[in-house]
Amino acid sequence: xxxPGHPRSIGKHVPRREDPYLLRxxxxxxxxxxxxxxxxxxxxxxxxxxxxxILAIRTDAARALPGVVDVYTAEDxxxxxxxxxxxxxxQGYRASSRTVLAQGEVRFVGEHVAVVVAEDPYIAQDAxxxxxxxxxxxxxxxxLEEADSETAPLVHEDIPxxxxxEAAFASPDFQSAFQSAETxxxxxxxxxxxxxxxxxxxxxxxxxxxxxxxxxxxxxxxIPHLARTALSEIxxxxxxxxxxxxxxxxxxxxxxxxxxxxxxxxxxxxxxxxRPIKWVQDRREELLTSIxxxxxxxxxxxxxxxxxxxxxxxxxxxxNAGAYSSYPFGCTxxxxxxARMIVxxxxxxxxxxRTRAIATHTCPSGAYRGVAQPSCFMxxxxxxxxxxxKLGIDPxxxxxxxxxxxxxxxxxxxxxxxxxxxxxxxxxxxxxxxIDYWNFRKQQAEARDDDEVLRGIGIxxxxxxxxxxxxxxxxxxxxxxxxFDSASIKVEPTGKVTLLVSQAAAGQGHLTTFAQVLxxxxxxKVEDVFVSEGDTGTAPYGTNxxxxxxxxxxxxxxxxxAQSLRQKIARIAAFLLDVDVERVxxxxxxxxxxENPEKSVDFRQVAxxxxxxxxxxxxxxxxxxxxxxxxxxxxxATWPNAVHAVVVAVDRRTAKVSIEKYVVVHDSGRxxxxxxxxxxxxxxxxQGIGEALMEQIVYDEDGQMLNANxxxxxxxxxxDVPRIDISHIETPSIDALGGFKGVGEGGVIxxxxxxxxxxxxxxxxxGANINRLPLRPSYLLREMRRQQAGMDGDRQ
Amino acid sequence: xxxxxxxxKTDVTLTINGKSYTRQVEPRRLLVDFIRHDVGLxxxxxxxxxxxxxxxxxxxxxxTARSCLHFAVALQGAEIExxxxxxxxxxxxxxxxxxxxxxxxxxxxxxxxxxxxxxEFLSENPGPSEQEIRAALSNNLCRCTGYVNIVKAxxxxxxxxxxxxxxxxxxxxx
Numbered sequence: 001x002x003x004p005g006h007p008r009s010i011g012k013h014v015p016r017r018e019d020p021y022l023l024r025x026x027x028x029x030x031x032x033x034x035x036x037x038x039x040x041x042x043x044x045x046x047x048x049x050x051x052x053x054i055l056a057i058r059t060d061a062a063r064a065l066p067g068v069v070d071v072y073t074a075e076d077x078x079x080x081x082x083x084x085x086x087x088x089x090x091q092g093y094r095a096s097s098r099t100v101l102a103q104g105e106v107r108f109v110g111e112h113v114a115v116v117v118a119e120d121p122y123i124a125q126d127a128x129x130x131x132x133x134x135x136x137x138x139x140x141x142x143x144l145e146e147a148d149s150e151t152a153p154l155v156h157e158d159i160p161x162x163x164x165x166e167a168a169f170a171s172p173d174f175q176s177a178f179q180s181a182e183t184x185x186x187x188x189x190x191x192x193x194x195x196x197x198x199x200x201x202x203x204x205x206x207x208x209x210x211x212x213x214x215x216x217x218x219x220x221x222x223i224p225h226l227a228r229t230a231l232s233e234i235x236x237x238x239x240x241x242x243x244x245x246x247x248x249x250x251x252x253x254x255x256x257x258x259x260x261x262x263x264x265x266x267x268x269x270x271x272x273x274x275r276p277i278k279w280v281q282d283r284r285e286e287l288l289t290s291i292x293x294x295x296x297x298x299x300x301x302x303x304x305x306x307x308x309x310x311x312x313x314x315x316x317x318x319x320n321a322g323a324y325s326s327y328p329f330g331c332t333x334x335x336x337x338x339a340r341m342i343v344x345x346x347x348x349x350x351x352x353x354r355t356r357a358i359a360t361h362t363c364p365s366g367a368y369r370g371v372a373q374p375s376c377f378m379x380x381x382x383x384x385x386x387x388x389x390k391l392g393i394d395p396x397x398x399x400x401x402x403x404x405x406x407x408x409x410x411x412x413x414x415x416x417x418x419x420x421x422x423x424x425x426x427x428x429x430x431x432x433x434x435i436d437y438w439n440f441r442k443q444q445a446e447a448r449d450d451d452e453v454l455r456g457i458g459i460x461x462x463x464x465x466x467x468x469x470x471x472x473x474x475x476x477x478x479x480x481x482x483x484f485d486s487a488s489i490k491v492e493p494t495g496k497v498t499l500l501v502s503q504a505a506a507g508q509g510h511l512t513t514f515a516q517v518l519x520x521x522x523x524x525k526v527e528d529v530f531v532s533e534g535d536t537g538t539a540p541y542g543t544n545x546x547x548x549x550x551x552x553x554x555x556x557x558x559x560x561x562a563q564s565l566r567q568k569i570a571r572i573a574a575f576l577l578d579v580d581v582e583r584v585x586x587x588x589x590x591x592x593x594x595e596n597p598e599k600s601v602d603f604r605q606v607a608x609x610x611x612x613x614x615x616x617x618x619x620x621x622x623x624x625x626x627x628x629x630x631x632x633x634x635x636x637a638t639w640p641n642a643v644h645a646v647v648v649a650v651d652r653r654t655a656k657v658s659i660e661k662y663v664v665v666h667d668s669g670r671x672x673x674x675x676x677x678x679x680x681x682x683x684x685x686x687q688g689i690g691e692a693l694m695e696q697i698v699y700d701e702d703g704q705m706l707n708a709n710x711x712x713x714x715x716x717x718x719x720d721v722p723r724i725d726i727s728h729i730e731t732p733s734i735d736a737l738g739g740f741k742g743v744g745e746g747g748v749i750x751x752x753x754x755x756x757x758x759x760x761x762x763x764x765x766x767g768a769n770i771n772r773l774p775l776r777p778s779y780l781l782r783e784m785r786r787q788q789a790g791m792d793g794d795r796q
Numbered sequence: 797x798x799x800x801x802x803x804x805k806t807d808v809t810l811t812i813n814g815k816s817y818t819r820q821v822e823p824r825r826l827l828v829d830f831i832r833h834d835v836g837l838x839x840x841x842x843x844x845x846x847x848x849x850x851x852x853x854x855x856x857x858x859x860t861a862r863s864c865l866h867f868a869v870a871l872q873g874a875e876i877e878x879x880x881x882x883x884x885x886x887x888x889x890x891x892x893x894x895x896x897x898x899x900x901x902x903x904x905x906x907x908x909x910x911x912x913x914x915x916e917f918l919s920e921n922p923g924p925s926e927q928e929i930r931a932a933l934s935n936n937l938c939r940c941t942g943y944v945n946i947v948k949a950x951x952x953x954x955x956x957x958x959x960x961x962x963x964x965x966x967x968x969x970x
Contacts (some may be wrong), residue, residue, distance in 0.1 A: 015897065017894065020892075023901065023904075025878070025883065027905075031838075032838035034836070122825075174919065198903075199849060199937060199938070200905045248904065249905045251902075251904050283843070320892055506903055679940075682944040684942075708848065709848070710843075710844045710848035715939070717933065717937065718929075718933035719841075719931060
């Protein structure tokens with residue numbers, strides 16, 4: 001037992017331990033690691049074509065440049081490494097094979113065709129530009145709509161019609177429910193193509209530890225353990241001799257939860273050349289080659305009754321997979337995610353979907369923060385508004401009528417997925433109240449036609465799949481994603497505690513939050529806990545940090561490990577205190593006799609015995625040391641939920657969108673550190689505002705990316721961001737240890753639909769139908785003018 | 797074809813955080829590479845190398861500038877200041893505390909640039925409005941925080957500076 005008097009750390013605004021060194025500029029990011037003097041640097045030659053046959057590669061000029069050590073092409077690399085093949089054990093999936101340098105054919109602009117190894121990064125880049133490649137350009141399938149056709153150029157010869165994945169589902173009574181409904185509301189939604197764009201680009205540094213003949217591999221990743229396993233398999237190099245270390249990571253957002261070809265090349269060349277090898281990409285490469293995301297088409301049809309209740313829903317989802325299935329999540333993650341999550345917090349009993357991932361000659365897509373959920377909730381929440389407009393019922397009321405009611409929880413949705421706890425109705429009620437919804441509607445009705453701005457309000461009610469355990473990943477066939485996480489606790493001989501966690505943070509504050517969790521569950525002072533993660537040489541194996549899983553999966557592992565170690569500490573303390581073990585409670589790094597609380601021993605005294613560093617012998621039957629490792633497998637998923645509500649003003653003349661009010665009512669179960677939770681929500685919302693209003697990766701018809709720089713790939717700046725009003729409801733998970741539900745992605749999931757709906761609502765009275773992202777002024781003006789022209793036409 | 801790799805190196809001397817450094821560099825050597833790789837001061841980060849993100853913000857002769865947009869050779873004799881220097885001499889103590897208290901950073905990659913922008917801004921605008929703070933931050937991209945707590949931290953730092961000035965003996969805490 002932990003003493004009731006133990007001061008609780010969970011739920012407190014504990015300032016972050018990460019801050020002091022980061023604020024002094026002492027955080028050691030990948031490129032900050034001092035490389036050995038004999039380090040060689042890589043630069044990749046990239047394809048300028050979206051699709052072309054490689055006829056010849058001439059590397060003589062590059063090799064002749066002083067300082068160049070070697071140049072490798074696909075043929076050279078084929079001798080060193082295997083292709084990357086993302087195995088996904090799910091019906092309807094066709095795996096693409098990818099060599100780490102393009103072999104024979106290039107399939108997107110930016111794909112690597114050769115790599116230079118040089119003594120200096122400037123020289124490596126010079127040499128990469130001296131590589132001459134003869135290409136025979138081939139027709140390219142760039143846009144999703146074009147690639148999804150019988151006549152489209154094939155991205156892979158062995159993947160017919162470019163369909164990399166397809167799946168379908170229908171609940172038993174879907175057909176009859178759909179056909180018997182009174183009204184059908186349908187809409188097609190098109191989302192934009194965006195990317196995570198962490199401020200630190202990717203990079204890695206491979207060093208040989210000659211004594212042990214092993215590889216020390218630093219990489220800016222969210223998945224050190226999965227990267228190590230992948231490296232071992234692809235390099236055919238023994239996993240025990242690989243140590244992957246994640247340094248400070250300058251933002252991840254899922255972009256760095258993928259394992260990339262450059263990591264393989266860097267490691268392979270270090271082993272081959274027996275020299276340290278470093279590769280750091282520049283921003284252009286980052287935008288051309290780090291995974292892209294979204295780029296979906298949702299065709300929805302809802303069969304509704306007269307009150308606006310959805311009696312049956314049909315989704316037809318098409319996602320853009322890009323040229324290859326990324327590793328380890330592949331092209332199925334967004335396609336399955338969007339089709340499965342879209343039912344959200346709604347009581348939809350009849351559902352059918354068809355979902356497909358289509359290969360195109362563009363950068364591979366992958367798991368960007370929120371994965372398919374910002375898109376699928378944009379679609380379903382957009383449909384809710386349209387149901388309201390069609391029936392003349394307020395869209396908030398439509399939602400209230402469709403939400404899963406409190407008394408229905410725990411609830412098993414139409415796909416067989418269990419929501420253990422939630423607060424769907426309460427979140428909506430509070431959000432409407434905080435944004436003064438009904439008053440806004442009143443004022444909106446009184447708005448005049450000559451007002452300079454059009455105001456609208458948008459709502460997004462959503463559930464978020466988070467903290468998925470092994471079951472959740474198996475269901476989706478992702479067998480390279482284990483699902484469990486782990487924690488190792490050592491009470492050291494001095495009584496201080498080392499906590500190793502199988503995660504790798506990229507700004508989430510794990511060093512602080514996991515110390516808080518351990519403090520409460522072990523009865524130790526938070527300042528006595530030291531947390532370390534991201535080093536496969538020390539930390540136990542786990543699934544790592546993505547998909548809002550840190551708090552749930554690793555938090556659970558910390559709890560499990562603490563519970564198991566507590567018993568041993570209590571037994572040794574009971575021996576020292578000469579009381580029954582039931583009378584021992586742990587609090588503030590001490591074990592006390594709860595019937596006689598002034599009698600206590602501290603963790604140091606217990607540790608001295610456990611480590612045999614005192615004259616008192618270890619009690620009979622106890623083993624030495626105070627260490628434990630525990631794995632925790634969370635449930636299929638945990639289900640945070642929230643409601644975002646947004647008021648926007650759209651300038652009639654310029655179509656510039658200003659966000660005037662932003663309200664969030666969020667429920668991610670039990671909060672570990674509310675300050676950090678709010679920070680996650682803020683950041684997600686602003687990425688969502690970017691995705692809704694401005695961010696878009698633009699390929700021209702030839703597959704050239706037109707905005708591979710931060711001047712043209714617009715992301716929100718401080719002036720674009722409104723004040724954000726966050727409040728929390730805490731309904732702890734009953735399925736996950738600790739009651740945590742995860743919070744990494746909720747912000748972006750809620751923001752994209754809420755902002756989109758607000759703009760669509762503002763423009764609704766002009767007749768414009770807003771159903772595509774991003775909501776750039778050019779698009780909004782075009783839609784407003786189209787309606788204007790239509791009306792003028794009618795009059796003539 | 798001329799080979800840029802063979803460009804002749806020249807001696808460049810810069811004063812960084814009060815200390816003089818002479819290095820032989822190519823004329824195309826970026827200031828940020830001089831600072832990070834030739835001198836070894838790593839607080840100044842590279843986010844885009846084309847002058848947009850502000851992660852590489854330093855002070856050149858007393859004004860903030862993007863170190864990815866300057867060639868070291870063109871700054872012969874200039875006085876450069878980086879986060880390491882401003883942090884060591886205590887000029888940033890108020891801002892650093894405010895960022896810590898308000899959770900004004902997450903991954904910390906943009907933070908050095910943000911701190912330098914904020915320091916210069918506050919020294920010229922002691923009592924800024926929220927909108928002025930946001931405008932000043934147009935210098936810097938942050939992908940983690942949504943700027944919410946950065947704005948708050950800068951506003952708090954401004955308020956605390958004000959208090960310190962009004963009551964120099966009492967400092968910023970009661």
